[in-house]
Amino acid sequence: MSDLLYLQIRNDEGALERVLRTTRHRGFQLETFTVTTARDPQFFDVTLRVSSERPVDFLSRQFGKLLDVVAVSELRDASLARSA
Amino acid sequence: MRAADFIIQALINEGVDCLFGYPGGAIMPVYDALVGAPLKHVLCRHEQGAALAADGYARASGRVGVCLATSGPGATNLVTGIANAYMDSVPVVAITGQVAKPLIGTDAFQEVDVFGITLPVVKHSFLVRKAEDLPRVFAEAFRIAREGRPGPVLIDIPKDVQLAEFSPTPFLTPVEVCEPLPELDIERARAMIASARQPLICAGGGVVIAQAVAEFRVLAEATGIPVVSTLKGLGCLPAEHPQHLGMLGMHGTRAANYAVQSCDLLLVIGARFDDRATGKLAEFAPHARVIHLDADRAEIGKLRAVEIGISAPLKRVLPRLGMALDIAAWREKCAADKREHGFRYDAPMPGIYAPHFLQELSARAAKQTVIACDVGQHQMWVAQHYGFDHPSRHLTSGGLGTMGYGLPAAIGAQFAEPNTPVILVSGDGSFMMNVQELGTIRRYGLPIKIVLFDNQMLGMVKQWQELFFSERYSEVDLSDNPDFCQMASAFEIPARSIALRAEQAEAIAELLAAPGPMLLHVRIDPKANVWPLVPPGANNATMMEGVES
Numbered sequence: 001m002s003d004l005l006y007l008q009i010r011n012d013e014g015a016l017e018r019v020l021r022t023t024r025h026r027g028f029q030l031e032t033f034t035v036t037t038a039r040d041p042q043f044f045d046v047t048l049r050v051s052s053e054r055p056v057d058f059l060s061r062q063f064g065k066l067l068d069v070v071a072v073s074e075l076r077d078a079s080l081a082r083s084a
Numbered sequence: 085m086r087a088a089d090f091i092i093q094a095l096i097n098e099g100v101d102c103l104f105g106y107p108g109g110a111i112m113p114v115y116d117a118l119v120g121a122p123l124k125h126v127l128c129r130h131e132q133g134a135a136l137a138a139d140g141y142a143r144a145s146g147r148v149g150v151c152l153a154t155s156g157p158g159a160t161n162l163v164t165g166i167a168n169a170y171m172d173s174v175p176v177v178a179i180t181g182q183v184a185k186p187l188i189g190t191d192a193f194q195e196v197d198v199f200g201i202t203l204p205v206v207k208h209s210f211l212v213r214k215a216e217d218l219p220r221v222f223a224e225a226f227r228i229a230r231e232g233r234p235g236p237v238l239i240d241i242p243k244d245v246q247l248a249e250f251s252p253t254p255f256l257t258p259v260e261v262c263e264p265l266p267e268l269d270i271e272r273a274r275a276m277i278a279s280a281r282q283p284l285i286c287a288g289g290g291v292v293i294a295q296a297v298a299e300f301r302v303l304a305e306a307t308g309i310p311v312v313s314t315l316k317g318l319g320c321l322p323a324e325h326p327q328h329l330g331m332l333g334m335h336g337t338r339a340a341n342y343a344v345q346s347c348d349l350l351l352v353i354g355a356r357f358d359d360r361a362t363g364k365l366a367e368f369a370p371h372a373r374v375i376h377l378d379a380d381r382a383e384i385g386k387l388r389a390v391e392i393g394i395s396a397p398l399k400r401v402l403p404r405l406g407m408a409l410d411i412a413a414w415r416e417k418c419a420a421d422k423r424e425h426g427f428r429y430d431a432p433m434p435g436i437y438a439p440h441f442l443q444e445l446s447a448r449a450a451k452q453t454v455i456a457c458d459v460g461q462h463q464m465w466v467a468q469h470y471g472f473d474h475p476s477r478h479l480t481s482g483g484l485g486t487m488g489y490g491l492p493a494a495i496g497a498q499f500a501e502p503n504t505p506v507i508l509v510s511g512d513g514s515f516m517m518n519v520q521e522l523g524t525i526r527r528y529g530l531p532i533k534i535v536l537f538d539n540q541m542l543g544m545v546k547q548w549q550e551l552f553f554s555e556r557y558s559e560v561d562l563s564d565n566p567d568f569c570q571m572a573s574a575f576e577i578p579a580r581s582i583a584l585r586a587e588q589a590e591a592i593a594e595l596l597a598a599p600g601p602m603l604l605h606v607r608i609d610p611k612a613n614v615w616p617l618v619p620p621g622a623n624n625a626t627m628m629e630g631v632e633s
């Protein structure tokens with residue numbers, strides 16, 4: 001089973017590295033990862049699709065602790081997320 | 085002003101009175117700015133020592149500890165200390181020099197990507213690319229280190245940034261907003277506590293981190309709920325308190341582990357279900373509903389599903405949970421277990437029995453004494469047999485289990501509290517890991533007392549090889565130890581060696597009365613083990629017990 005997450009991240013030194021290492025270290029495989037600063041160069045809009053034996057909540061709470069991460073949401077309906 | 089001078093000013097403004105470090109090329113401008121500054125710099129003899137001293141300083145004082153190192157090897161030497169602070173949620177700010185900006189990424193002399201190396205073990209980190217950012221970075225770093233669940237913050241500063249001239253504009257950190265408490269959860273928690281028949285409190289290191297020991301004691305006494313502690317929660321209730329059942333987990337007391345296995349409500353306060361505390365997680369507290377209070381939202385439900393999770397300052401939540409309960413029968417059952425399974429100190433042997441030594445040390449040392457320890461059997465004996473009155477008096481490397489923690493941590497604590505007695509309890513293996521810090525004791529004339537339990541073994545590893553690897557001993561023999569007393573005297577530290585129980589009382593008296601530092605070398609039986617022991621993978625009710633001859 002895979003889950004889709006959306007993050008808004010401040011464009012700070014190392015912010016994306018923190019997100020990627022947290023994903024790996026907490027036991028999640030990355031299936032897709034898209035990043036853009038198109039909306040506002042000070043922020044990354046990140047969507048990632050991950051899979052794991054652990055509930056996705058385990059990861060999103062860890063993302064919530066990263067100081068560069070401004071917002072985390074779990075997108076439950078994948079089709080909705082794609083059209084967004 | 086010169087950025088390096090600003091850095092010193094920023095530290096002073098943050099209330100830093102003392103920092104621990106070691107100079108080198110890429111941090112030279114900051115060391116230059118230190119000359120004549122009203123700030124004490126403690127020169128440790130290894131950057132790991134400096135980082136662990138900052139940790140000890142922070143734990144003893146509740147303030148942010150600061151360490152300073154150069155780029156490259158200076159920075160990599162800090163890593164273990166930073167990781168130690170991370171695992172135990174200790175507020176530390178680590179400042180490293182970096183090669184000048186144009187050299188970053190060119191594999192310059194003493195360039196390492198310490199920002200990258202430390203990502204997994206910091207709460208947050210900064211690489212300062214322009215001097216104008218320094219006011220914000222320093223203000224944020226200190227706030228982040230101490231706020232919420234504390235942790236280490238790294239500030240990496242290229243040398244050219246340290247040398248830059250700039251006009252600092254003050255940065256004001258946002259005032260911490262006082263969020264409303266989760267009233268509904270508090271009400272539900274109250275109802276759950278009120279209806280429990282066999283409630284139990286598990287106290288963790290989060291209680292002292294939140295500076296809520298007083299509130300914790302009021303709650304425990306108001307409800308009368310029996311209390312077990314994690315390694316870092318020891319002292320939340322004074323050891324001799326009738327409600328205190330002792331430490332739970334792998335080397336916990338029978339009373340504590342039995343209580344956990346039979347309680348119907350477990351109120352976990354500032355603890356995180358570490359595997360050394362829970363044993364086999366699936367069989368931990370099998371009959372209990374769980375209420376979990378923790379500053380870190382991500383800890384709630386991480387390992388054990390909970391009925392109620394509250395992530396709010398303990399100082400404000402704990403007073404809301406008090407109530408009188410009618411649980412006399414349960415309390416009596418817990419108290420009876422405690423009486424029946426208390427530790428015994430009467431092993432009939434002429435040699436020194438470390439648990440008995442520690443019990444006697446505990447009885448004789450002044451109440452406010454800080455005990456720092458290393459990692460291994462002696463660390464568990466300290467946890468079991470030294471009666472802590474307050475968790476800030478016990479400096480132990482819990483999460484990382486860092487051998488070599490004790491000596492630098494004791495040094496940090498002594499700087500935090502120059503007038504408080506500080507005792508290091510170490511093992512012959514651990515002591516050698518940061519033994520160079522004896523030079524720091526000598527340089528600053530610190531009156532630290534050292535108890536060195538010498539079993540000529542890496543005792544804890546030996547115990548596991550004996551019990552779980554069919555007595556196949558592999559690389560645990562330390563029978564070629566140096567003469568520790570001679571070593572101490574090379575640093576002008578008086579020393580004495582004892583091996584007989586008959587010498588114990590008088591040697592402890594001599595140690596405690598020594599006006600300056602002293603090392604007491606205590607020979608103990610290499611065969612001694614730590615009991616009880618919950619074998620790895622078993623549930624906490626499965627405690628192995630040995631006999632000391």
Ligand SMILES: Cc1ncc(C[n+]2csc(CCOP(=O)(O)OP(=O)(O)O)c2C)c(N)n1
Pocket residue numbers: 458459460461462463485486487488510511512513514515537539541542543544545
């Ligand atoms: C830096 C580090 N390396 C290795 C270990 C693994 N380890 C845990 S306890 C121990 C033995 C400690 O020996 P000693 O300090 O003499 O204490 P004792 O167990 O004999 O009381 C070892 C090697 C560790 N915890 N930390």
